[in-house]
Amino acid sequence: MNNKNKTSVSTLNHTTQQNEKFDVFKNVMFMSSVAGAAVVFGFGLTAARARKMDPAMFKSRLKGESGEVLESPSSLGLRALGWGSLFACSGFGFMIFGVCKILGVKSVEEFKLKFQSVAPQIKRNPDDSTSFDExxxxVLDEKT
Known part of the structure; x- marks a missing residue:
């Protein structure tokens, strides 16, 4: 193989790796946007139901001991949601980071192989499995 063919093969491999990384990035961004939209939709739906059930309480202001106006319940809820989301996401991220560092893995494939070497194998007998139709x-026979 001459130098020109080696260069074109290495360039092709590099381009393929870049395309795979970009595909993974697109998939992560898509799943993140779907999760974000679900959170926003869920919170909006909950806030709308609360407003519909008790509009006066939803708009009321809380007063402290000295009479100063505190936060409204909706802003207090939004602040709690923000802090809770921050703690949940960062805690989960730190946990995953720690597990990966302890196991010494850098990808999902490495994690799978490492876990398979540590955890016992589950033996599956295809004859013992029950199909959904069965x-x-x-269930239908028991009802009749």
């Missing part, structure tokens, strides 16, 4: 048939 379960459905048993």
């Amino acid at each position: 379960i459905t048939k048993e």
Whole structure:
């Protein structure tokens, strides 16, 4: 193989690796946006239900002992949601980071191989498995 072919093969491999990384990035961004949209939708739906159930309480202000106006319940809830989300996401991220550092893995494939070497294998016997059709048939037979 001459030098020109080696260069074109290495360039092709590099381009393929870049495309794979970009695909992974797109997948992560898509899943993150779906999760973010679900959080925003869920919180909005909950806030709308609370407002519909008790509009006066939703708009009321809390007063402290000296009479000063404190935060409204909705802003207090938003602040709690923000801090809770921050703690949950960062805590989970630190936990995953720690597990990966302890196990010495850098990818999901390495984690899978490491976990398979540590955890016992589950032996599956295909003859013992029950299909969904068999379960459905048993349930319907019991009802009649």
